[in-house]
Amino acid sequence: MSDRKEFRDLASPAEAREAVESLDLAPDPETVPLREARSRVLAERVDADLDVPGFDRAAMDGYAVRARDTFGADEADPAVLDRVGAVHAGAEPDVTVEPGTCAEISTGAVMPDGADAVVMVERTSEVDGSEGAGGGGDEDGDATEIEVRSSVTPGEHVMVAGADIAAGSRALGPGTELTPREIGLLSALGVDEVPVRGRPTVGIVSTGDELVRPGGDLHSERGQIYDVNSYTVAAGVEEAGGEPRLYPHVGDDYDELERVLVDASEECDLVLSSGSTSASAVDVVYRVIEERGDLLLHGVALKPGKPMLVGTVGDAAYVGLPGYPVSALTIFRTFVAPAVRDAAGKPDPQTASVDAEMAVRERYSEGRMRLLPVGLVEDGDGGTLAYPVDKGSGATTSLVDADGVVAVDPDTEYLAAGEPVTVDLFSPDVRPPELFGVGEDDPALSRLLDRLPRPRYLPVGSREATRRLRDGVPDVAVTAGPVGDDLDADPLGGWRRDWGLVVPADNPDDVDGFAALVDRDLRFVNRDSGSGLRASLRDHVADLAADRGVSRQELTDAVDGYDFTVRAHESPARSVLDGDADAGLGLRATADRLGLGFVPLGTQAVRVHGNPDRLGKPGVAALRDELDATDDVLRDLAGYAPLTDE
Structure with a gap:
């Protein structure tokens, strides 16, 4: 049996916070x-x-005067003073203001000796009738009489030294x-x-044999994925006031991991690793910490984020983050970022929370605190609803689809629809989207959304869109094919699109329809059961089965790959493009864009349904306007046409 580190006696979030706060990661000033x-x-x-x-200076353009010489001056009885020169900003005065005299002065100029106030230029004029003060007199400083039509007090319009x-x-x-x-x-x-204050240097080490840094060559066939955590956590460190330092990615080899962690500990105040912290036979980080430092904590009773290590490596503080991006960022934001800010002397960030109601029921009973990611949407009355955005810790899109989190106590079994909750926002700048839509993945829709201010769209498929719209969560739902025909919703618009089989360029296998996949040894990639494309294909196969006098199941069982499904509308076509399939369910527009062949099986309607309670929202109105003017969008997509065309 392997020597495996199990999660026993999970620390509470409070204990985990205390463990991180006990670490010394403050650098020298x-x-x-x-x-x-x-x-x-x-x-x-x-x-x-x-x-x-460092000197008494004029606060505005005008004349430097002795205030007592202006006492009682007004429009009817101005004081008349002799102009003895001018003082400009950046120059040392070469005049002295004697009783009965004044000096022209610019804003910011040094007050000349004898003067203790400034009269605004707008309250003066020259006796000789020239327009505006300063227009008369000789440039060599010969005197000109100036009428002062306003009295000033000592220090008026003067900024004194200090x-x-x-x-x-x-x-x-x-x-x-x-x-x-x-x-x-x-x-x-x-x-x-x-x-x-010194900025704590934070070393970032991502572990796992499957990771590749963005920009590197990715081999999906080997199970490789891009390293999300390194740059994500580095951005979080910098935002918190630390100085991130990325170290080379390492696999799960003990000796190599030990070398990198020790090197980082000698150069950094804090070392963060992500991955290799769960209870797995290949995980080795905890062994490095135990042998080269001190392991204070292994595991926290929090979802997401249970796999967490806290300790030291050499003289450096150490925190091990989970490998899944959502879990890693949750642990960093909850426990590590406050410690980095404290070490850098940065104030806690401005926080914000909003009161909302749960849009739907959410079940939970795992016995540990949960930080539930939620999105926000405004209902038709201006109230705020929170809906779960929880695709699992491995789904990076959860990072941007959510607006904040709801803390769910360990003993909570479920949150009921309509239950009041407090949403801790990721940023005080977070606002609900102006339009929230769900449904079918479609290229024309993507182009329309680009024209709207702050939309959010979740491509959950046509069937899930109908369910969510019936629950009253989104503003709009988009369905394709036969799905959604029975929806009790307001039709906002739509279009038609050609669907069928995407095949290699020039159709080398001479595929002429779905029957070719049934009768021949060809590899097929299908869409998931929730998509409108899959629903149209199901009806097409049913018609073919009726023509042949067999069951639909018999036909689908004969197709290699019929049950191999993917979610995005381009994914089957990309499998064909990569040579992994002979045909895939898709759109003519996709085949055209990727330079592939296309075998049409039919056309289907794409419909945009409005939530009856949200039709007055500005975002819904803006979408309706765009749906009324889709000609340019549809014209650029092969196989697309207005919904009214048959």
């Missing part, structure tokens, strides 16, 4: 140039070493996050480098 300081956090107080401004911040004052305190505003203040103080 550092000094960085001001130009690189944006979003960093001050490590210590910064005091002003000089007055800002008015912004005075020398010796506390400018910014430790823990301040440096945004453009703070950098502006530091620039005004002449600071060119600042002491900041």
